[in-house]
Amino acid sequence: MSILIFNRLPYYDVPYDKWLEDLNEPLVILTTEKLAPEFQANAYVLSFENYDYNNAVEFAALQMAKHTPFRRVVATAERDILRAARIREHLGIEGQSWESAIAFRDKVKMKRLLKAANVKVPPFAELESVIDLVLFIEEVGYPVVVKPIDGMGSRNTTILYNDEDTIAYLNEGLTPHLEVEKFIEGEMYHIDGVVLDGTIQLCWPSKYLNSCLAFQEGKYLGSYMLEPQNLLTARLQDYVTSVLRVLPTPQYTTFHAEVFHTPQDELILCEIACRTGGSRICEEYRQAFDIDLTKLAVQAQCGLTVTVPEQVRQKQGPKAQFGFIGIPPKQGVFLAGPNVDELPDWVTEYRLLAEPGQYFDGPHTSVDYAVTILVRGDTEREVLARLEEVADLFERNSVWKTD
Structure with a gap:
């Protein structure tokens, strides 16, 4: 048995070989081309171009699982949480489930769960069309925040303060998997x-x-x-x-x-x-x-x-x-x-x-x-x-x- 690790972090922050040496189990690390050399001394490492969005990462993990059974699947970065959950669920491996992972990664699902439990969250809506955006702005007023449902690092997050901002934003076209929420002062x-x-x-x-x-x-x-x-x-x-x-x-x-x-x-x-x-x-x-x-x-x-x-x-x-x-x-x-x-x-x-x-x-x-x-x-x-x-x-x- 071995440990499968999806990795987006530098070795100085995550020396997995030292942390897990007491297990005496092989480590398989899937990571970026830039980070791969740091881990190769004490683990089997596969590196990938465009790691964050490359679905060959999951394919490689499933192929290896056929001849190298994994006992645990580890993810330490936001991009890899869903990847790891999918692999665990498919292979029947103990750890964070898909249901848990998606609740933390999907901002709309997260807020729906919390709102239903009377935990205070900003007014929000899933954004699938311009009509959704218009209706939300009419309901809550400006400013509003538009961001990816599964975003991270504030990437592709935009604040719209008025109609001019909205027109400029829409000129680029709406991308899939967006949410809009009321801008919170504070x-x-x-x-x-x-x-x-x-x-x-x-x-x-x-x-x-x-x-x-x-x-x-x-x-x-x-x-x-x-x-x-x-x-x-x-x-x-x-x-x-x-x-x-x-x-x-x-x-x-x-x-x-x-x-x-x-x-x-x-x-x-x-x-x-x-x-x-x-x-x-x-x-x-x-x-x-x-x-x-x-x-x-x-x-x-x-x-x-x-x-x-x-x-x-x-x-x-x-x-x-x-x-x-x-x-x-x-x-x-x-x-x-x-x-x-x-x-x-x-x-x-x-x-x-x-x-x-x-x-x-x-x-x-x-x-x-x-x-x-x-x-x-x-x-x-x-x-x-x-x-x-x-x-x-x-x-x-x-x-x-x-x-």
Whole structure:
């Protein structure tokens, strides 16, 4: 027997061979051409062009299953959740079901389930034609948000503020699988954690800097963890717990929820995913709680016994306050960034993703970055100030040849 892994993440975040070495089982990893070399030393690896949309990925998995039976199927990225569920269901393998996976991936199904359970969600509708859009706008008014039902990273998400925006949007033609929802005024929070054996072991909120659509204006995206004494901390934890109780949550999973806090003091779900949050959220939690969300979920899904630190079991909160930013690339050629020695000692991780001489045509999703930076502080206020300071430092000390 072997473990099948669908992978979209770099080796430094998901060293599956180390995590699963106690199983003494072969690992089969299906991944992108760019990432494949990182995993080839200790696993059988198949790489694919256009990995996200390439259905030959699933075909290859089914062909291998004929002569290499899989005991577990693992997916750690949003694009692979449905793939893995389909394969499990077809082969009769234990793990997250199709019903569970689609409830977390299909934003319309997700909101229907939650609305039926009286959990607050934005007014929404499935968008199959222009008539659906017109009727929805007439009902709720502008602004509205149009996005893919199964989207991720805020890709192809558009806010329509008036008829002129709507006409410009429709000029491109409606794509399949869209939803429209009322634009919610308010501040956005993300809540991340892990479920083990059906119990939420960790659930902690952070506040976004800028919005998830800030990349469309070339602005950085980031967030900072809330302090235990922040009045919203417990409220957001309770709210997300209620969401996970309504949805068919897997027995072992990480989760990443995004929630609006409105000027009327309401909490309204934007969406929730059954995987670890993107950007540097996983590393942030490693440093704040001595816990690797993805590692725990992968090990538990594969049958290994896992435990969480005492600090987490006692619901004590992070050992310090942390935050991160991801700065998107400009349009042009990246030449150089600041030297690591120039960074303050409260920068706990600095990942320069842009390479000298690399050309960018700007960001395309909320997680397209030239650099990610993680900082530590004693309070929310201090972390926020340090995030702003280090963003300015990177801007001043980076060299671009712009178009």
